[in-house]
Amino acid sequence: MEKKERMRRERETIREFDKALFSYTGQVAWFLPGLFSFLVLVMMAIPVQAVTEDTGVAATCVIMVTWLAYFVLQPYINVTDSLTPRQKKSGTWSRLKFLPVSKSAYRRVRESYLLRYLWKLVLIGCIIQCAMTVLDGGAITVWNFLYVVCMLLVYPFCVGWLLLLIN
Amino acid sequence: MTNILFSAKEVRSIKPRGFGKKAFRLQGINFALPAGYIMGIVGKNGAGKTTFFDYICGEKRKYKGEFLLEGREIYEDHLWTLDRVGFVSEKNEFMGLRTAAQNIQMLGRFYSDFDRELFENMMERFCVSKNKTVGKMSRGELMKFQVAFAAAHKPKLFLLDEATAGMDPVFRQDFYGILRDLIRNESCSVILSTHIEEEIEKQLDYVGVLEEGRFISFGENLPA
Numbered sequence: 001m002e003k004k005e006r007m008r009r010e011r012e013t014i015r016e017f018d019k020a021l022f023s024y025t026g027q028v029a030w031f032l033p034g035l036f037s038f039l040v041l042v043m044m045a046i047p048v049q050a051v052t053e054d055t056g057v058a059a060t061c062v063i064m065v066t067w068l069a070y071f072v073l074q075p076y077i078n079v080t081d082s083l084t085p086r087q088k089k090s091g092t093w094s095r096l097k098f099l100p101v102s103k104s105a106y107r108r109v110r111e112s113y114l115l116r117y118l119w120k121l122v123l124i125g126c127i128i129q130c131a132m133t134v135l136d137g138g139a140i141t142v143w144n145f146l147y148v149v150c151m152l153l154v155y156p157f158c159v160g161w162l163l164l165l166i167n
Numbered sequence: 168m169t170n171i172l173f174s175a176k177e178v179r180s181i182k183p184r185g186f187g188k189k190a191f192r193l194q195g196i197n198f199a200l201p202a203g204y205i206m207g208i209v210g211k212n213g214a215g216k217t218t219f220f221d222y223i224c225g226e227k228r229k230y231k232g233e234f235l236l237e238g239r240e241i242y243e244d245h246l247w248t249l250d251r252v253g254f255v256s257e258k259n260e261f262m263g264l265r266t267a268a269q270n271i272q273m274l275g276r277f278y279s280d281f282d283r284e285l286f287e288n289m290m291e292r293f294c295v296s297k298n299k300t301v302g303k304m305s306r307g308e309l310m311k312f313q314v315a316f317a318a319a320h321k322p323k324l325f326l327l328d329e330a331t332a333g334m335d336p337v338f339r340q341d342f343y344g345i346l347r348d349l350i351r352n353e354s355c356s357v358i359l360s361t362h363i364e365e366e367i368e369k370q371l372d373y374v375g376v377l378e379e380g381r382f383i384s385f386g387e388n389l390p391a
Contacts (some may be wrong), residue, residue: 010246013276020273081263081302094260098224099277100249 007105014101014109021092022075036068037121040152044125047133048147061151069156070163072117076110077167091167107164114160122152171238172202172356173324178222178232180380191380193218193230198375198385202323203350205343205357207388209367210377216360217256219377220328224254236324250279253317255310256328263302267312270301271319278320289315292345306333314342318349325349327359331366339363343370 043061051057079092093106125148130140178196185191193215200206208216222230228242235241241248261270267290275281290297293311295304304312310330317325325346331339343366346357361367367374367388375385 016276017273079262081260090260095262095274096277097226098249098254098259099274100246100279101277102246103226 010101010105011109014106017096018076018109018113021079032071032074033068033117036064036071040064040068040121041124041128044128044148044152045132047129047136047138048143049133049138050136051147058151062155065151065156066159069114069159072114072156073110073160073163076113077163093167110164111157111160114157118153118156122148125152170202171199172236173358174199174233174235176233176235178230178234180218181229181231184218191215191218193222193380195381196232197382198373200356200358200373202354202356203352204372205346205350205359205370206373206375207367207371208358208360208375208377209362210360214377215380216377217258217328218380220254220256220326220360223326224249224252250320251323253314253320253322253325254328255313255317255326255330257306258328259313261301261312264300266298266300267295267304267315268297271297271316274316275319281320283319285321286315286319289318289345307335307338310334314345321355323355325355325357325359327357329360329362331359331361331363339366 040061043057043064046057051061077092079090079095081090093103096106097103126145129144129148133140133144175196175198179194180192183190183192191213196219198206208219210216223234223241226245233240236248236251239247262273265273268287271281271283271286275283275286287297290312293308293315295308295311295315299308301309301312310333314325314327314330331342334342350356359371371388373386374388376383
C-alpha cells in the first residue's frame with residue numbers, strides 16, 4: 001500500500017515536472033504532432049477494403065504514424081539545451097538520472113501521454129473509416145475497426161515504447 | 168562508539184570494463200566512514216575514482232559486495248539512497264537555458280525535503296547569482312551551484328567528484344569551511360575525489376588511495 005502510494009506521488013511529481021518542461025521545449029511541440037495527426041486521419045479516410053488492394057497506402061500510413069509517435073513524445077524525452085544558434089538536443093532522463101526518481105515511473109508517465117493522445121485519434125479514425133466505408137457503398141466489418149486500432153494505437157504505442165526504451 | 172554513516176564491504180565489479188590485459192575492474196573496496204568527516208579518494212587518472220561514484224549513484228547495480236548507507240544496502244531502495252545523497256560531478260546535467268533558480272524549481276521537487284531558502288543562502292555565500300543561466304556558468308560556478316543544490320536537499324552523504332578542480336585557490340579554502348559547517352552537526356559526511364595535494368594534506372580527515380581499481384590504503388589523514 002505504501003509502495004503504491006509512493007509510486008503514485010512519484011508519477012504526480014513527474015507530471016508537474018513535465019508541465020514546466022513542456023513550456024520549455026514546446027516550440028514545435030504542437031505543430032508537428034498536429035500535422036502528422038491530420039495526415040494520418042486523411043489516410044484513415046481510405047476504407048480498409050481499398051488498402052488491402054494497395055499496400056503502398058498502408059506503407060505510407062506506417063511511416064506517418066512512426067513520425068507521429070516520435071513527435072508526440074519528442075517534447076518529453078528531449079531538451080533543447082544549447083546556447084549556440086545550432087540548438088543541440090539531449091535526453092530529459094540525463095537530467096533526472098541522479099535524482100530520486102525511477103526510470104520505470106518516468107517511462108510510464110510518458111507512455112500514458114502517448115496513450116491518451118492515441119485514444120482520441122483512434123476514436124476520430126474509427127468515425128472517419130466507418131463514414132467513408134459507408135459512403136463508398138461498402139459494409140462496415142470488424143476489419144475496419146481492427147485496421148484503425150492497429151494503425152493508430154498498437155503500432156504507434158510500440159514505436160513509443162521502443163523510443164522510451166532507447167532514450 | 169563511532170557512528171558509521173557509510174561503509175563499503177568487499178566491493179568489486181561484476182563485469183570488467185574492456186578486455187584482456189586492459190580490462191579494468193574495481194575491487195577490494197573496504198572502508199567505513201563515520202558521520203561528520205571528510206574522506207578523500209585520491210589516485211591517478213583512470214584509477215577508478217569516477218567509477219566508484221558511478222557505482223553509488225548509477226541506475227543499475229554494477230558491483231558485488233555491499234555499500235551501506237546508515238546500515239542499509241544502497242540498492243535495496245535506490246531512490247531512498249538518492250534522496251540522501253548529494254552528488255556533485257561534471258556528469259550532472261541541468262537545464263542549460265534556464266537560470267539556477269528555475270532549475271531548482273524544476274528539479275528540487277523530486278526530493279523529499281528540499282529547502283529553497285538554504286539553496287539561496289548557499290548561492291549568496293558562493294557569490295553566484297541565482298538568476299544566472301546555468302549554461303553560461305563557468306566550471307567553478309557550476310560546481311558551486313551543484314554544491315548548493317546538493318546541500319539544499321539535506322543529504323546524509325555528499326559525493327563530490329573533483330568538485331574543487333575549477334575553483335580558484337582563495338575560494339577553495341572557503342569552500343572547505345562551508346563543507347565543515349555542513350557536516351558540523353555530524354549528521355552527514357563527505358566523500359570527494361581530488362588531485363590537489365594541498366587539499367589532501369590539510370583538508371581531509373580520511374584518505375583512500377585508489378590504484379588500478381584497488382584501494383591500496385585507507386586510513387585517517389594524520390599530519391606528517
